[in-house]
Amino acid sequence: MPDTLRGNLAxxxxxxxxxxxxxxxxxxxxxxxxHAAIENVYGLRxxxxxxxxxxxxxxxxxxxxxxxxxxxxxxxxxxxxRRKLRPDDYVRILEVFQAQNIRYFLYxxxxxxxxxxxxxxxxxxxxxxxxxxIGVPKTIDNDLMYTDHCPxxxxxxxxxxxxxxxxxxxxxxxxxxxxxxxxxxxxxxxGWLTAASCLGKESxxxxxxxxxxxxxxxxxxxxLDDISRCFVEFGFATVAxxxxxxxxxxxxxxxSEATVNSDSFGHIIVAGCANYLARQVRERLGLKARANRPGxxxxxxxxxxxxVDREEAYMVGQAAVREAVGGASGVMITLERIGNDPYQxxxxxxxxxxxxxxxxxxxxxxxxxxxxxxxxxxEAYARPLIGxxxxxxxxxxxxxxxxxxxxxx
Amino acid sequence: MPDTLRGNLAxxxxxxxxxxxxxxxxxxxxxxxxHAAIENVYGLRxxxxxxxxxxxxxxxxxxxxxxxxxxxxxxxxxxxxRRKLRPDDYVRILEVFQAQNIRYFLYxxxxxxxxxxxxxxxxxxxxxxxxxxIGVPKTIDNDLMYTDHCPxxxxxxxxxxxxxxxxxxxxxxxxxxxxxxxxxxxxxxxGWLTAASCLGKESxxxxxxxxxxxxxxxxxxxxLDDISRCFVEFGFATVAxxxxxxxxxxxxxxxSEATVNSDSFGHIIVAGCANYLARQVRERLGLKARANRPGxxxxxxxxxxxxVDREEAYMVGQAAVREAVGGASGVMITLERIGNDPYQxxxxxxxxxxxxxxxxxxxxxxxxxxxxxxxxxxEAYARPLIGxxxxxxxxxxxxxxxxxxxxxx
Numbered sequence: 149m150p151d152t153l154r155g156n157l158a159x160x161x162x163x164x165x166x167x168x169x170x171x172x173x174x175x176x177x178x179x180x181x182x183h184a185a186i187e188n189v190y191g192l193r194x195x196x197x198x199x200x201x202x203x204x205x206x207x208x209x210x211x212x213x214x215x216x217x218x219x220x221x222x223x224x225x226x227x228x229x230r231r232k233l234r235p236d237d238y239v240r241i242l243e244v245f246q247a248q249n250i251r252y253f254l255y256x257x258x259x260x261x262x263x264x265x266x267x268x269x270x271x272x273x274x275x276x277x278x279x280x281x282i283g284v285p286k287t288i289d290n291d292l293m294y295t296d297h298c299p300x301x302x303x304x305x306x307x308x309x310x311x312x313x314x315x316x317x318x319x320x321x322x323x324x325x326x327x328x329x330x331x332x333x334x335x336x337x338x339g340w341l342t343a344a345s346c347l348g349k350e351s352x353x354x355x356x357x358x359x360x361x362x363x364x365x366x367x368x369x370x371x372l373d374d375i376s377r378c379f380v381e382f383g384f385a386t387v388a389x390x391x392x393x394x395x396x397x398x399x400x401x402x403x404s405e406a407t408v409n410s411d412s413f414g415h416i417i418v419a420g421c422a423n424y425l426a427r428q429v430r431e432r433l434g435l436k437a438r439a440n441r442p443g444x445x446x447x448x449x450x451x452x453x454x455x456v457d458r459e460e461a462y463m464v465g466q467a468a469v470r471e472a473v474g475g476a477s478g479v480m481i482t483l484e485r486i487g488n489d490p491y492q493x494x495x496x497x498x499x500x501x502x503x504x505x506x507x508x509x510x511x512x513x514x515x516x517x518x519x520x521x522x523x524x525x526x527e528a529y530a531r532p533l534i535g536x537x538x539x540x541x542x543x544x545x546x547x548x549x550x551x552x553x554x555x556x557x
Numbered sequence: 558m559p560d561t562l563r564g565n566l567a568x569x570x571x572x573x574x575x576x577x578x579x580x581x582x583x584x585x586x587x588x589x590x591x592h593a594a595i596e597n598v599y600g601l602r603x604x605x606x607x608x609x610x611x612x613x614x615x616x617x618x619x620x621x622x623x624x625x626x627x628x629x630x631x632x633x634x635x636x637x638x639r640r641k642l643r644p645d646d647y648v649r650i651l652e653v654f655q656a657q658n659i660r661y662f663l664y665x666x667x668x669x670x671x672x673x674x675x676x677x678x679x680x681x682x683x684x685x686x687x688x689x690x691i692g693v694p695k696t697i698d699n700d701l702m703y704t705d706h707c708p709x710x711x712x713x714x715x716x717x718x719x720x721x722x723x724x725x726x727x728x729x730x731x732x733x734x735x736x737x738x739x740x741x742x743x744x745x746x747x748g749w750l751t752a753a754s755c756l757g758k759e760s761x762x763x764x765x766x767x768x769x770x771x772x773x774x775x776x777x778x779x780x781l782d783d784i785s786r787c788f789v790e791f792g793f794a795t796v797a798x799x800x801x802x803x804x805x806x807x808x809x810x811x812x813s814e815a816t817v818n819s820d821s822f823g824h825i826i827v828a829g830c831a832n833y834l835a836r837q838v839r840e841r842l843g844l845k846a847r848a849n850r851p852g853x854x855x856x857x858x859x860x861x862x863x864x865v866d867r868e869e870a871y872m873v874g875q876a877a878v879r880e881a882v883g884g885a886s887g888v889m890i891t892l893e894r895i896g897n898d899p900y901q902x903x904x905x906x907x908x909x910x911x912x913x914x915x916x917x918x919x920x921x922x923x924x925x926x927x928x929x930x931x932x933x934x935x936e937a938y939a940r941p942l943i944g945x946x947x948x949x950x951x952x953x954x955x956x957x958x959x960x961x962x963x964x965x966x
Contacts, residue, residue: 161730164731165726165727165730165731188958190958191953194732194733197733202958202960202961202962203957204957204958205953205955205956205957205958206956206957206958207953209956210953210954214951214953214954217949217950217951218951218953220948220949220950220951221726221950221951221952222723222726222727222950223723223726223727223729223730224730224731225730225951225952225953226953227729227730227732228730228731228734229731229733229734230731230734240962243962243963244962246962247961247962247963248958248961248962310858310859310860311851311854311858314631314632314854314857314858314859315853315854315857317574317630317631317632317857318574318631318632318853318856318857319853320632320636321570321574321632321633321634321636321637322573322574322633322637322638322639323603323636324603324606324638325637325638325639326853329853423832438852438853439850439852440850440851440852440853440854441848441849441850441851441852442720442849442850442851442854443847443848443849443850444724444727444728444735444738444847444849445720445723445724445849445851447727448723448724448726448727449719449720449723450719450723450948450950451719451860451861451948452860539629539859539860540626540629541626541629541630541631541859542623542626542627542629542630542634543630543634544600544614544616544619544623544627544634544635545619545623546614547614547615547616547618548612548613548614548615549597549599549611549613549614549615549657551611552611552656552657553611553649553652553653553655553656553657554652554656
């Protein structure tokens with residue numbers, strides 16, 4: 149048995165918030181309180197920003213009631229960041245680790261955050277500073293490698309499934325007035341979240357009728373043909389699109405009217421193809437079309453959080469502390485699916501270096517042959533992650549009353 | 558006691574759907590089954606469109622289980638419409654009424670629908686056809702006169718309050734990266750729904766920090782000043798705006814990039830000032846800003862429905878049938894608030910003619926002096942309508958860890 153490493157534990161939250169990243173935090177805190185090796189538990193304010201500024205919160209005295217509230221609070225309770233480490237940051241980081249006797253560093257984020265964690269693990273190894281570094285996965289995009297899925301995804305997926313289902317009922321009710329409703333989902337490169345729009349669909353008339361993901365080259369002509377076909381069949385059409393779509397020629401759809409930003413990792417951030425597509429439907433098909441763009445509501449909405457996702461996020465947080473105390477370092481906690489019937493997951497680990505900066509795109513087999521609707525294989529994968537069955541909705545059986553009036557002109 | 562009018566009852570749903578318009582429908586169906594005067598209950602498919610086409614559904618045989626499902630289904634289960642009656646429609650309408658022996662006509666909608674109902678009541682009176690016409694109120698905009706509030710509003714208000722609260726936590730967590738988040742609420746002329754964004758606010762740092770409603774002339778310079786002040790105080794800013802705002806000169810804010818449509822009542826429909834305003838924040842203040850535009854999700858979301866709203870919608874539906882059977886005609890059912898402690902409402906009636914085409918705007922006293930935040934009077938009015946208290950959220954008490962490292966440069 150190795151010598152126990154005694155010292156303080158620092159936790160950081162990084163990247164876009166989710167509905168359940170705080171559940172992971174609470175999992176870490178609960179688990180940390182069980183291990184004598186961990187002396188104090190510190191929260192970094194705004195991730196590595198807080199580390200660089202030595203802006204730490206003492207989380208040790210937090211009551212169970214406070215923790216339960218935090219577990220059900222959306223976004224990132226410690227504050228998050230998108231800070232890429234610069235070469236001169238490392239001296240400072242080591243200085244803070246030493247001054248605060250931080251021996252356990254748990255970083256909760258997406259693939260950029262795993263890269264940051266790897267760099268911090270490398271720093272400690274290079275400088276001979278004993279430190280255990282564990283990555284804790286989090287992303288609504290579900291694009292981390294080597295994990296069955298990512299905490300945060302199930303809740304955002306539930307938001308998407310519920311919103312698209314309800315949006316579809318709305319446009320169905322207004323058929324003849326509103327014709328086409330387009331829902332814009334987050335997920336610039338990976339279609340996992342957009343595809344989740346199908347999880348409330350039970351019959352062909354149910355929304356969505358069409359789903360377009362970033363992995364499949366987008367053709368505007370085919371999109372308009374698809375909509376026309378739907379409109380003929382149902383009298384309306386409901387569509388889910390990712391916030392960024394790319395044509396076969398590599399052009400970003402609707403770039404001229406999109407919001408374009410870049411982040412400190414050098415990623416170009418484009419969002420907003422739905423407005424452009426709605427305009428194409430209006431102008432080229434002459435059908436009234438609306439774009440719904442809930443934006444960050446997708447990742448922050450707490451009322452649509454998946455209970456399965458929340459418990460898995462908590463479990464992943466616990467596992468991170470257990471692994472660190474047990475001697476692991478330089479790994480990210482993963483979720484490994486044991487089975488679907490009943491659905492069950494356990495945790496595992498993957499080397500940070502293999503996860504960092506890699507992107508897990510959706511397999512082609514998770515979409516249908518035409519590339520405009522998720523497949524049964526995707527549904528089987530994603531359905532357990534959104535937790536409880538969606539609240540049921542109904543339709544009247546159409547019992548027509550016999551016409552008795554003179555036929556109208 | 559008047560002679561009982563025996564015959565069939567026709568129910569129509571009209572205008573933009575809500576989360577609870579089907580609860581009113583179920584209230585009507587339950588109540589109708591209690592009265593021998595009502596022989597059959599017919600649903601108009603897509604409101605007066607269904608009347609003109611004699612496209613009626615027999616709702617009589619619907620089981621209790623089906624009705625319970627419909628009560629919890631968003632949008633309009635019969636189908637809705639925005640059809641303005643034309644002079645040559647009246648002959649046809651009378652023909653269908655006579656052929657189907659429709660003696661009770663209940664129309665569930667907003668002020669345009671009350672106008673339609675009034676016209677149909679006038680037609681019957683003019684032609685000597687005995688018909689009882691009752692308007693059933695519905696609108697998320699809450700802009701009907703002579704009723705304390707409108708069924709549909711409380712649920713959309715709850716959606717707004719929850720979404721803005723969660724969105725605010727998201728931008729707070731990302732402070733330093735995302736700076737300003739703007740939520741665009743429905744409500745082109747009346748600020749009731751936008752103002753509801755404040756109902757999750759408990760302390761100054763909580764979202765929203767700023768609220769702009771259509772009733773108060775909008776100044777872009779003052780808006781940018783307000784945001785700058787917030788940013789200095791909190792490091793971020795969260796804003797709720799109505800989808801249409803007007804300057805003191807009468808200009809529509811951001812018209813150049815808004816979606817502009819018109820409906821069959823001749824109303825110009827403008828939506829989309831949030832994108833424009835976010836761009837102004839980016840360009841003139843240099844702060845990263847996002848616009849969240851959930852669009853029709855606001856009126857269709859079922860998971861955020863208010864239990865109070867749903868029960869009142871049901872109650873209003875019941876009252877409509879009772880009034881009609883009791884001999885009333887040419888009135889709209891209203892909600893009358895008995896008190897706030899405990900909150901309690903009863904139903905009343907108002908003449909259709911006084912409600913039709915009138916707009917109940919928010920009183921100036923429901924906003925603060927600066928016109929950028931709802932007042933305590935508004936909160937007292939609106940809070941009971943969103944039903945159960947919002948699920949609580951927390952924040953860590955900030956117990957700073959003493960700095961021990963050398964001060965960073």
